[in-house]
Amino acid sequence: MSSFPGILNSEWTKIRTVASTTWTLASALVVTVGSSAALCAVVSATLDDMTPQERLTFDPTMASFVGMTFGQLAMIVFGVLVVGTEYSSGMIRTSLAAVPRRVSFFFGKLTVATALALVVGLATSFLSFFLGQVILGDASVGIGGDNVLRAVIGGGLYMAMIALFSMGVAAILRGSVLAICMLIPFFLVISNILGGVPATRKWAQYLPDQAGAKIMQVVPGGMDGSTTTYGPWGGFGIMVLWTAAVVLGGYLVLKKRDA
Known part of the structure; x- marks a missing residue:
């Protein structure tokens, strides 16, 4: 039976030698930093047109x-591919033959992938922040401002949790295609619609992405004008609970069902 360090090394080898997972991590960094910089440029050009309430x-x-x-x-695609590719290719049988203890195999895989997502997430968050503040000019804030460092670190934590949540969903669904087809519309469309409709907004604030995103907020009610009954860390805690539930579900499916 393989030792846990050996499992970690094996999973690290799998991830770094597959081009799709490497490129999705790189895409997460480039897309986030690039689109954030573009918006900051638009905001910087329209600062004088803001109303007093918008400035506040x-x-x-x-x-x-x-x-x-x-x-x-x-990050969703990365998380799904880390778990789902083994089911799609049939390699899950080989992996479980090499590591019969499924709890070690599953959590070893999640540990390595989440650590990578966290490193990339933190790099993305810090790059986005510093580049964005340079572009904002006089409207910028420093990393030493109240709660700013918490928000920047929180951005990296948020991206890592998104990846881990996606891994749990892929494990439950035992594949990549269905997991991606469910997760991307949910986070990109459904969550935003529910959060934008007054009748459902009070429930939508407890969805994992909306709750978790509060850790990146410094001004209460800032930007989107919404307020919640929980603070930044409370929101992140809600996201962690969602993620823990999904990961547990993924492990139970792996444990109970044949590969």
């Missing part, structure tokens, strides 16, 4: 992270 609720830190909406899609 403007969150320059959050403005640097608007690209997370698109960058998280790459």
Whole structure:
């Protein structure tokens, strides 16, 4: 039976030698930083046109992270591919033959992939912040401002949780295509629609992406004008609970069903 360090090394080898997972991580960084910089440029050009209310609720830190909406899609694909590709290719049987203890195999895979997602997420978050603040000019804030560092680190944590959540869903569905077809519309369309409709907004704030995104907010109610009954860390805690439930579901499916 393989040792846990050996499992970690094996999973690291799988991820780094597959081009699709490497490119999706790179895409998460490039898309997030690029789209965030573009929005900050638009905001910088229209600062003088803001109403007093818009100026009061403007969150320059959050403005640097608007690209997370698109960058998280790459993280979703990364998370799904890490787990789902083994089912699609049939390699899951070989992996489980090499590591019969399924709990070690599953959590070893998730540990390596989540660590990679966190590293890329933190790099993305810091690059987005510093580039965005340069573009915002006089409207910018420093990393030492109140709650700013928490928000920047939180951006990396958010992206890591998105990837881990996606891994759990892929494990439950035992494949890549269905998981991607469910997750991308959910995060990109359904969650935003529910959050934008007054009748469903009070429930939508507890969805994993909307709750987790609050950790990147410095000005309460800033940018989108919405307020919640929980704070930044409370919102991230809700996202962690969602993710833990999905990961547990994925493990139970792997444990109970044949490969």
